[in-house]
Amino acid sequence: MAKRRVATTAAAPDAENNNAVSLLLPSQRKKTKRSPANPDACFVGKPIPADESRAKWPHRYPCQDKKKSSVRSSIEANSEDSEVMLALCHYSQAKVDGVVYNLYDNAHVKAEDGKPDYIARIVEMFETVDHEQYFMAQWFYRAEDTVIKFHGDLFDQKRVFISDIKDENPLDCIVSKVKIVQITPSVDSSTKKGKPPSCDYYYDMKYTVPYLTFSNLVNETAKTESDASSTISNESVTNLSTGTTIQNNGSDSSEWTLLDLYSGCGAMSTGLCLGASLAGVKLVTRWAVDINPSACKSLKLNHPETQVRNEPAEDFLNLIKAWAKLCEEFALLGSERSDLGPDMDEDESEADDVKKEESGNQSDSEEFEVEKLLAVCYGDPNEVKKPGVYFKVRWLGYDSSYDTWEPLEGLSDCKDVLKDFVTKGYKKKLLPLPGDANFICGGPPCQGVSGFNRFRNAEDPLKDIKNKQLIVYMDIIDFLNPKYVLMENVVDILKFSSGYMGRYAIGRLVAMNYQARMGLMTAGSYGLPQFRMRVLLWGARLTEKLPPYPLPTHEVVSRGFAPTEFEEITVAYEKNETFQLAGALFLQDAISDLPPVTNDENQDERNYGTAPRTEFQKYIRLKKDEMVGNIATAQSAARRILYDHRPLQLNKDDYDRVCQIPQKKGANFRDLPGVLVKGNKVEWDPLVERVMLESGKPLVPDYAMTFVRGTSSKPFGRLWWDEIVSTVVTRAEPHNQVILHPTQNRVLTIRENARLQGFPDCYKLCGTVKERYIQVGNAVAVPVALAMGYTFGLACQGLSDDKPLTTLPFKYPSCLARASFAKTENDDYSS
Numbered sequence: 044m045a046k047r048r049v050a051t052t053a054a055a056p057d058a059e060n061n062n063a064v065s066l067l068l069p070s071q072r073k074k075t076k077r078s079p080a081n082p083d084a085c086f087v088g089k090p091i092p093a094d095e096s097r098a099k100w101p102h103r104y105p106c107q108d109k110k111k112s113s114v115r116s117s118i119e120a121n122s123e124d125s126e127v128m129l130a131l132c133h134y135s136q137a138k139v140d141g142v143v144y145n146l147y148d149n150a151h152v153k154a155e156d157g158k159p160d161y162i163a164r165i166v167e168m169f170e171t172v173d174h175e176q177y178f179m180a181q182w183f184y185r186a187e188d189t190v191i192k193f194h195g196d197l198f199d200q201k202r203v204f205i206s207d208i209k210d211e212n213p214l215d216c217i218v219s220k221v222k223i224v225q226i227t228p229s230v231d232s233s234t235k236k237g238k239p240p241s242c243d244y245y246y247d248m249k250y251t252v253p254y255l256t257f258s259n260l261v262n263e264t265a266k267t268e269s270d271a272s273s274t275i276s277n278e279s280v281t282n283l284s285t286g287t288t289i290q291n292n293g294s295d296s297s298e299w300t301l302l303d304l305y306s307g308c309g310a311m312s313t314g315l316c317l318g319a320s321l322a323g324v325k326l327v328t329r330w331a332v333d334i335n336p337s338a339c340k341s342l343k344l345n346h347p348e349t350q351v352r353n354e355p356a357e358d359f360l361n362l363i364k365a366w367a368k369l370c371e372e373f374a375l376l377g378s379e380r381s382d383l384g385p386d387m388d389e390d391e392s393e394a395d396d397v398k399k400e401e402s403g404n405q406s407d408s409e410e411f412e413v414e415k416l417l418a419v420c421y422g423d424p425n426e427v428k429k430p431g432v433y434f435k436v437r438w439l440g441y442d443s444s445y446d447t448w449e450p451l452e453g454l455s456d457c458k459d460v461l462k463d464f465v466t467k468g469y470k471k472k473l474l475p476l477p478g479d480a481n482f483i484c485g486g487p488p489c490q491g492v493s494g495f496n497r498f499r500n501a502e503d504p505l506k507d508i509k510n511k512q513l514i515v516y517m518d519i520i521d522f523l524n525p526k527y528v529l530m531e532n533v534v535d536i537l538k539f540s541s542g543y544m545g546r547y548a549i550g551r552l553v554a555m556n557y558q559a560r561m562g563l564m565t566a567g568s569y570g571l572p573q574f575r576m577r578v579l580l581w582g583a584r585l586t587e588k589l590p591p592y593p594l595p596t597h598e599v600v601s602r603g604f605a606p607t608e609f610e611e612i613t614v615a616y617e618k619n620e621t622f623q624l625a626g627a628l629f630l631q632d633a634i635s636d637l638p639p640v641t642n643d644e645n646q647d648e649r650n651y652g653t654a655p656r657t658e659f660q661k662y663i664r665l666k667k668d669e670m671v672g673n674i675a676t677a678q679s680a681a682r683r684i685l686y687d688h689r690p691l692q693l694n695k696d697d698y699d700r701v702c703q704i705p706q707k708k709g710a711n712f713r714d715l716p717g718v719l720v721k722g723n724k725v726e727w728d729p730l731v732e733r734v735m736l737e738s739g740k741p742l743v744p745d746y747a748m749t750f751v752r753g754t755s756s757k758p759f760g761r762l763w764w765d766e767i768v769s770t771v772v773t774r775a776e777p778h779n780q781v782i783l784h785p786t787q788n789r790v791l792t793i794r795e796n797a798r799l800q801g802f803p804d805c806y807k808l809c810g811t812v813k814e815r816y817i818q819v820g821n822a823v824a825v826p827v828a829l830a831m832g833y834t835f836g837l838a839c840q841g842l843s844d845d846k847p848l849t850t851l852p853f854k855y856p857s858c859l860a861r862a863s864f865a866k867t868e869n870d871d872y873s874s
Contacts, residue, residue, distance in 0.1 A: 084215035090132035304485030308341035310822035318832020337810025362421035528582030567599030570855030631764035662856030691775035773820030801825030
């Protein structure tokens with residue numbers, strides 16, 4: 044057998060590079076020297092007629108008298124200096140080592156020593172003008188050759204992904220034929236549970252580098268069928284559906300249901316629902332789950348229609364699994380259900396109707412009788428170290444003060460009462476069953492990747508308990524099987540450990556047969572004076588349109604950065620594209636209309652007392668139902684109340700320090716007496732005696748001088764009107780952050796921070812002052828979620844194309860509620 048050449052391909056795994064695409068493009072590979080023609084590899088049969096070849100591959104025949112051409116194909120030539128090979132003629136068959144290969148056959152292609160053979164489809168066979176024999180390979184990727192590379196164990200080893208990457212290779216690089224089967228999309232996305240067909244490999248998705256996209260094969264199928272109509276092809280198509288029955292609300296549903304996991308106070312779901320409404324889709328947050336009780340109270344206050352559960356996500360997962368079993372046990376699955384909201388809390392208000400028995404207490408020998416069940420949870424509500432399913436019981440003859448949590452197994456003698464509760468809960472969709480939630484969104488905390496965590500596990504981040512929630516989030520998606528998924532997270536999931544966590548997230552979605560794509564978005568690019576950058580990961584069933592990312596609408600140069608290996612996912616216009624962006628918003632645009640308050644302000648509600656000065660301020664003052672142009676129920680501005688406009692009260696020492704920070708741009712602790720700045724570092728001025736406060740503590744604290752080894756100017760930093768805030772923080776202490784108001788001696792208030800996140804002024808928060816700062820700082824920027832909600836609305840109606848990016852027809856906040864602006868423009872704001 045003749046010696047094989049190594050293919051100069053785009054499909055070679057790059058072991059030394061952590062690039063998002065771990066495959067070497069032709070320009071990155073060391074070219075092999077041409078070897079003598081291999082007699083065991085040759086074309087057979089007559090060439091394809093010249094007219095047909097020229098029509099199909101015109102770039103190979105630009106002119107008769109040139110041997111080289113600068114004509115390039117965007118998907119075939121990936122190197123800036125690569126040139127298209129010119130052809131004498133094309134063939135539809137070749138023989139390599141005695142095996143005949145037809146055009147569009149699939150084959151193993153020789154790789155470097157020690158590497159598994161590449162996998163390719165033969166999409167072109169031609170003899171060059173130099174009388175060399177070449178074929179064009181369209182490459183298939185194994186999971187480890189994609190962004191998922193560290194998590195290949197999530198996938199069947201037979202599963203591969205077709206790509207758009209093509210390049211030329213010597214004919215004798217072909218090793219052997221392989222049988223690759225295309226799997227058609229199924230309504231049931233649980234393909235992994237089925238048996239793979241009899242083949243060497245199968246594929247059901249396409250992988251493209253921009254935005255690391257895994258997408259369905261609707262277009263690819265059409266293209267393959269078109270190609271096969273004029274050439275020979277042995278491609279087969281198989282349906283790998285398991286036949287599992289799920290509840291399906293359908294894309295034509297009048298209402299789309301949303302489950303908001305790790306919901307916080309509800310910013311992400313609020314924005315998504317507003318954006319979907321702008322696209323003509325009614326998206327309703329039916330369920331929300333968060334471990335923070337104050338955040339849950341805030342969400343419920345602003346979204347009374349939502350069933351809000353204050354519990355850990357892993358308990359919620361165990362609960363919905365147990366709930367599904369109970370619904371099956373009582374033969375409820377498939378029976379009629381109500382369109383009413385899932386809230387069952389009305390039973391709590393009936394306590395006054397239930398009178399205590401006159402005797403007051405029963406003897407220990409008496410049996411207590413269950414009157415009804417009020418609620419269900421999974422956990423250990425009695426703190427007896429026995430986690431499980433518990434029901435809240437109202438005892439016959441007793442009021443709510445005697446309610447207790449009882450384990451499921453303790454209710455074996457109360458089957459009728461249990462069935463009544465489960466039946467009522469099933470009909471009202473108290474908890475989601477598989478297929479109930481059309482859309483799941485959430486930002487699972489991954490504190491184990493934070494740069495502030497000195498004990499990060501870089502070897503296996505998923506074993507770190509602080510990163511467990513990412514696994515739980517994906518497990519909930521796996522169980523509930525929604526049509527759409529949106530995950531938000533910090534950029535550190537792409538920076539830490541070569542992006543191990545981000546790769547896992549997209550890998551889990553694809554392993555569950557979701558289309559997926561990943562993007563990096565900056566809050567300021569969508570109409571906020573904030574530089575916050577976040578990772579957003581889309582997922583969509585194979586039967587749905589994968590939503591695009593909304594292109595920026597405002598001019599903001601991000602201060603964050605994407606790791607080099609993830610540069611392809613920054614949501615932005617190409618440098619050579621023509622576009623028109625609105626000007627960046629600054630701090631003044633967002634908060635200059637808010638009434639002045641002092642450091643010791645303690646009012647949670649007040650009147651505005653001033654008129655809005657900018658378009659942003661007009662919009663942010665609207666009620667939620669006015670924000671999409673609905674003014675039917677609009678209140679006059681005179682009745683509008685400003686909530687949460689109060690700062691964290693600084694202690695006496697910090698307040699005294701803040702009062703001495705000059706009210707000018709760039710002011711911070713470095714402007715205080717006794718501090719010298721040399722280069723970018725601070726040191727004590729030996730000629731100035733250290734100034735002390737009334738308490739006896741120094742005006743300039745030691746921690747300010749030593750923060751970041753004396754190079755930081757953040758301690759006690761004052762913001763200015765023409766600046767963009769780096770990011771809204773969860774803690775309002777000024778010790779190492781720039782959070783002082785420009786002209787008032789205090790930190791930014793809760794409401795000012797909320798405006799920087801795009802919360803409507805009508806969004807009232809619950810909890811202590813510190814808890815409210817945490818809720819706002821942890822939130823997803825509402826305009827970003829709104830933009831994503833709009834693209835979801837387009838996709839779920841089939842109105843978006845297959846491109847990863849789309850242009851928004853509006854700019855936040857302008858053009859969103861012109862009618863509402865007209866309504867409120869001349870209202871009296873002086874009250």
